[in-house]
Amino acid sequence: MKNLVFTITEEEVEQYAVVSGDNNPIHLDIEAAKQQGFSNRIVHGMLTAAKVLRLVSNEILTLQEWVCQHEFTFISPVYLGDQITLTIKQIEHKIRVEGKCGDKVVIKGWLIVTR
Amino acid sequence: MKTKEYEIIFTQKDVQKFVQLIGEQNPIYHSPEGAKEYGFETIPLPPTMPMLAYKWLETPLDLQQPIIHRKQKCIQHQRMYMDEIYRAIVEVTSPFQRQKLTFIKQTLYLYNNDRELCFEGVSDLILGGLT
Numbered sequence: 001m002k003n004l005v006f007t008i009t010e011e012e013v014e015q016y017a018v019v020s021g022d023n024n025p026i027h028l029d030i031e032a033a034k035q036q037g038f039s040n041r042i043v044h045g046m047l048t049a050a051k052v053l054r055l056v057s058n059e060i061l062t063l064q065e066w067v068c069q070h071e072f073t074f075i076s077p078v079y080l081g082d083q084i085t086l087t088i089k090q091i092e093h094k095i096r097v098e099g100k101c102g103d104k105v106v107i108k109g110w111l112i113v114t115r
Numbered sequence: 116m117k118t119k120e121y122e123i124i125f126t127q128k129d130v131q132k133f134v135q136l137i138g139e140q141n142p143i144y145h146s147p148e149g150a151k152e153y154g155f156e157t158i159p160l161p162p163t164m165p166m167l168a169y170k171w172l173e174t175p176l177d178l179q180q181p182i183i184h185r186k187q188k189c190i191q192h193q194r195m196y197m198d199e200i201y202r203a204i205v206e207v208t209s210p211f212q213r214q215k216l217t218f219i220k221q222t223l224y225l226y227n228n229d230r231e232l233c234f235e236g237v238s239d240l241i242l243g244g245l246t
Contacts, residue, residue, distance in 0.1 A: 015136050019129075021170030024182050036181040045184035047137075050163040054137045057161075063141060063153050067162040071188040111162075 002088045004055050008043045010080045016047040043078040048107055052097055055086060056111065060095065065113050072109035076101075121172040121203045123225065125160055130197050133164050160195040165225055165234040168203045174221065176207055179244035186239035193233050201225045201233065210245060217242045 017023050025032035026042055033041045049072045056067065078084065084099045084106060093114065099107040127147075134144045139161055142149035150158045166189065195201070203225050210219045218241055225234035 012136060019132050019136055019170075020167050024180075026181060026183075032180075045187060046163055046166055049187060050133075050137045050161070053162050054139045058138075058140050063143065066159070066194070067191075069188075069190045070162060071186070073186045074184055 002060065004059060004086045004088065005083060006051055006055060006086065007081060007083050008047060008051060008078065010041075013041065013043055013047065013080060016044050020044065020046065022046075038077055038079070040079045043080065043082075045072070045074040045107075048072075048074070048078050048084070048099070049109075052086060052099065052107065052109075053111070056088060056095060056097070060088060060090065061113060064115050066115075067111045068114045070109060070111035072097075072107055074107055076104050076106045078106050082106075116176060116207045118172060118174065118203075118205045121168075123168045123171055123201045123203045124199070125164065125167070125195075125197050125201075127158060127197050129167070130158055130160065130164065133167065134161060137161070155194075156196070158197045160197065162191065163189065165189070165191070165195060165201075166223065166236050168201070168223060168225060169205075172203055172205060174205055174207070177246045178240070178242050179246065181241075181243050183241040184238060185241055188235075188237045190235045191233065192235070193227075193231065195225070195233050200228055202228075202230075207245075215243075217245045219245065 013027055026036055027044055030041050082101045086099045089096045095111050143153050147157050206222045208220045221238045223236040227233050
């Protein structure tokens, strides 16, 4: 088991909106986010997923291994600047991940690794 | 309900922007030379990158705010590479309504030029509505 910590900044969310074309206002406009019941702008789910996979790729996998399948549930919103503690458990080719902000689980899932 | 078919190409510039943004350090994603050093013909796509195809296509239905991404499953049936032509189709299935919210599954399919399925990305979305 391994624990890793990461955050996602306002700049990264804005860049992700440009790169992905996902301009959903809950990510970019605090008033729109508040109107939908969030306390701040929230991070794109796929940006959180991409960061999780990057950490697994850089910290756990060899250069020849890659993630051919993954599934994530976005359990609670991740807000700009939140610190996420990721717990990674690997059993052969399957890796389970769980990300928490404080005590709250925000993302949970698994991935399959191949060569 | 399905979209028409769209032609998609992920360029080296697209891959570079994406790996810089997420902080990916694996050299196979940074240059064709780095990829070749580890046995690839050219730069492969990072695992979540095929989902960026949505940038270049229209979804089959108009999704109304709020749009909440609840769950995501991605399967890369075969390794995908920069500068290759892929054909994208999006399908919306299983819509149902609970209280004022609409729940759907939206699936992105990416095929190569030989019509082989390379990627499936199933998104569970919660919406304000669907038209």
